[in-house]
Amino acid sequence: MSDRAWLFVYLGAVVILGFVHNEWIMFTCIIITVALGGGARFKIFTKALFVIALFNISISLSYIIYSFFVDVDIFALVLINLRAFAITLLTFTLVRRINLHKALEFNKILAILYGFTYAQIMLLKNMLYNYYDGLKSRGTTLKTSITKKQLQPLLTTLFGTMLHKSSEQSMGLCSRGLIDD
Amino acid sequence: MHIPDGFISPQTYIPAIAISASLLALAYKKIELDAEKIPLVAGVSAISFVMMLIAIPFPGGTTMHLSGVAIISLLFGPWIAFGSISLVLLIQALLFGEGGITSYPINIIAMAFVGSFSSFWFYRFFSSRSKNIAIFMAGWSSIFFPAIIIAVVLGIQPLVASVDETPLYFPFGLSVTIPSVVIPHIFIAIIEGLVTLSSVKFLRTQFRSVFGE
Numbered sequence: 457m458s459d460r461a462w463l464f465v466y467l468g469a470v471v472i473l474g475f476v477h478n479e480w481i482m483f484t485c486i487i488i489t490v491a492l493g494g495g496a497r498f499k500i501f502t503k504a505l506f507v508i509a510l511f512n513i514s515i516s517l518s519y520i521i522y523s524f525f526v527d528v529d530i531f532a533l534v535l536i537n538l539r540a541f542a543i544t545l546l547t548f549t550l551v552r553r554i555n556l557h558k559a560l561e562f563n564k565i566l567a568i569l570y571g572f573t574y575a576q577i578m579l580l581k582n583m584l585y586n587y588y589d590g591l592k593s594r595g596t597t598l599k600t601s602i603t604k605k606q607l608q609p610l611l612t613t614l615f616g617t618m619l620h621k622s623s624e625q626s627m628g629l630c631s632r633g634l635i636d637d
Numbered sequence: 638m639h640i641p642d643g644f645i646s647p648q649t650y651i652p653a654i655a656i657s658a659s660l661l662a663l664a665y666k667k668i669e670l671d672a673e674k675i676p677l678v679a680g681v682s683a684i685s686f687v688m689m690l691i692a693i694p695f696p697g698g699t700t701m702h703l704s705g706v707a708i709i710s711l712l713f714g715p716w717i718a719f720g721s722i723s724l725v726l727l728i729q730a731l732l733f734g735e736g737g738i739t740s741y742p743i744n745i746i747a748m749a750f751v752g753s754f755s756s757f758w759f760y761r762f763f764s765s766r767s768k769n770i771a772i773f774m775a776g777w778s779s780i781f782f783p784a785i786i787i788a789v790v791l792g793i794q795p796l797v798a799s800v801d802e803t804p805l806y807f808p809f810g811l812s813v814t815i816p817s818v819v820i821p822h823i824f825i826a827i828i829e830g831l832v833t834l835s836s837v838k839f840l841r842t843q844f845r846s847v848f849g850e
Contacts, residue, residue: 470739471647474647474650474739475647477805507641507735508643512641515809519808519809522808522809528802528803528808529803532803532804532805532808533808536644536804536806536807536808537643539643540642540643540737541643542643543642543737543739544641544642544734544737547642547730547731547737551731551732565670568675569670569682570724570728572675572679572680573682573686573724573728575679576679576680576682576683577682577686579683580684580686584687584690584691602691602692602693604835607691607835608835608836608839610691611839611840612839612840614684614687614688615684615844618680618681618684619680619844619847622676622677622680625675625676625679626673626675626676626677629675629676630672
């Protein structure tokens with residue numbers, strides 16, 4: 457099956473899961489998704505668990521405390537948490553198993569936008585972390601937060617690089633005739 | 638502020654898909670994507686993504702991250718900001734699990750659309766009085782109004798999707814979500830306003846030829 461077909465199967469599955477209110481179906485979906493994860497299934501599983509943990513634990517604990525004062529069905533939490541985990545697991549499995557750029561090729565502009573954005577994110581993210589490392593090595597940063605004096609040169613570098621890269625990519629697009637102007 | 642997967646009912650996110658898709662179609666029509674604009678939108682999206690990784694000191698020893706919505710809206714215009722931040726939210730949802738795929742339309746309506754346009758209109762409204770106040774208010778509104786929308790959307794879930802008063806999605810009503818989401822964001826919005834003021838003024842000076850009014 458092509459990457460695009462997998463993307464649409466995934467979107468269909470996500471919508472169906474939204475309408476399912478049975479814990480066992482949700483649990484079965486999680487098992488199937490884990491099986492589809494291949495060699496990276498454990499990594500995907502823990503990543504999904506980690507991502508939903510903070511929000512879901514805080515909501516679940518609040519609801520458990522709430523149940524001491526108001527008569528509520530505490531088992532509703534099982535379904536809510538299973539659904540959140542099933543959809544998140546499905547998303548990470550999809551991203552791991554398919555090439556998103558290829559899957560988005562049904563729309564040329566969307567595919568180019570995604571490719572350029574992802575490339576720029578990686579470039580700027582590395583610059584940011586290098587900047588943090590530079591500050592850390594000089595002992596001028598407070599944990600991982602940044603002050604106004606440090607923020608301004610950082611923003612100059614980030615915006616300058618972004619503007620330069622954008623004009624470079626624009627010339628590249630024109631010269632290769634990828635976009636008809 | 639991102640809503641994760643599993644907390645929003647289809648009764649909410651299906652209409653939101655229709656609204657957000659219409660807004661995105663309108664945005665990309667307004668932006669007029671061509672060989673010059675595509676890399677710019679991609680670049681602005683990357684900037685927005687990276688700005689969300691920058692941690693700002695918060696009173697009490699904790700940190701918050703920039704949203705950058707107002708900065709981008711004031712420097713590049715609300716439509717580019719909306720299109721770019723929508724793209725960022727998609728990448729965050731798919732690759733990093735920040736915000737869900739089912740809540741994506743809600744997240745882009747609140748954070749990208751309302752955030753971009755509230756900051757732009759607040760700036761326009763206050764700029765006749767004072768540029769500094771206008772930039773600050775733009776930053777403040779880009780956090781405050783999306784927070785209200787997120788709180789309302791979460792809070793109506795028990796009303797729209799419950800069986801025998803048992804919630805199927807987000808379990809708390811408006812009486813809980815409004816204070817718990819909006820009150821902390823009032824203070825976060827003040828910090829965002831100050832950071833927006835500092836950043837926009839600085840970038841307009843540094844890149845006068847690009848962002849000069």
